[in-house]
Amino acid sequence: MTEILPIETERLIIRAFRADDAVAFHGWRNDAEVARLTLWDYPYPMERAEAFCHKMASMPPFPEGEFYQLMIEEKATGRAVGDIGIGNGRPEKGAIRVGYSLSRGAQGKGYMTEALRSLLPALVAPLGITHFTADIDVRNPASGRVLERLGFKAGPVHEKRTFVKGEWCDEVDYEVSASALLALVSA
Secondary structure, three states, X not given: OHHHOOEEOOOEXXXXXXXXXXXXXXXXXXXXXXXXXXXXXXXXXXXXXXXXXXXXXXXXXXXXXXXXXXXXXXXXXXXXXXXXXEEEOOOOOOEEEEEEEEOHHHOOOOHHHHHHHHHHHHHHHHHOOOEEEEEEEOOOHHHHHHHHHOOOEEEEEEEEEEEEOOEEEEEEEEEEEHHHHHHHHHO
């Protein structure tokens, strides 16, 4: 599967993690504002960032039944600015569960839409994907707009679905078929 990586867009490179990504990765994982609407722990220790980056760097890409993280790098600067989690076979075979985050300075620039618009179609044939799913915290409507631009449809709100960082979070599930996504991005 590594033959699909890296993927280049106009402004970004989507690539495998490297062990030396830990400082940048820690930068947004340990940012209270970025972490607020995510499931990861805050504070996020540097040692954990180093271990995670090492694990991802040494893992074969897109293992079935597991999450695999990809790094988003700005072409112009070479800086790592975000990550995308790909859950291959989650929740079932043929499905990919998508999660993502961006550093604060990279938000609001259309980076995530650009990255997912190139990455997700590239996974369909090699992984035998039939559909993509994601869920968001309802307090993060910008994340929902990213998904909607890619043809994802929102399901019902699940009130108090997840308890994280001392509070209940309402979430919305999103889904798009691989064929609908491919048709949208090729139009």
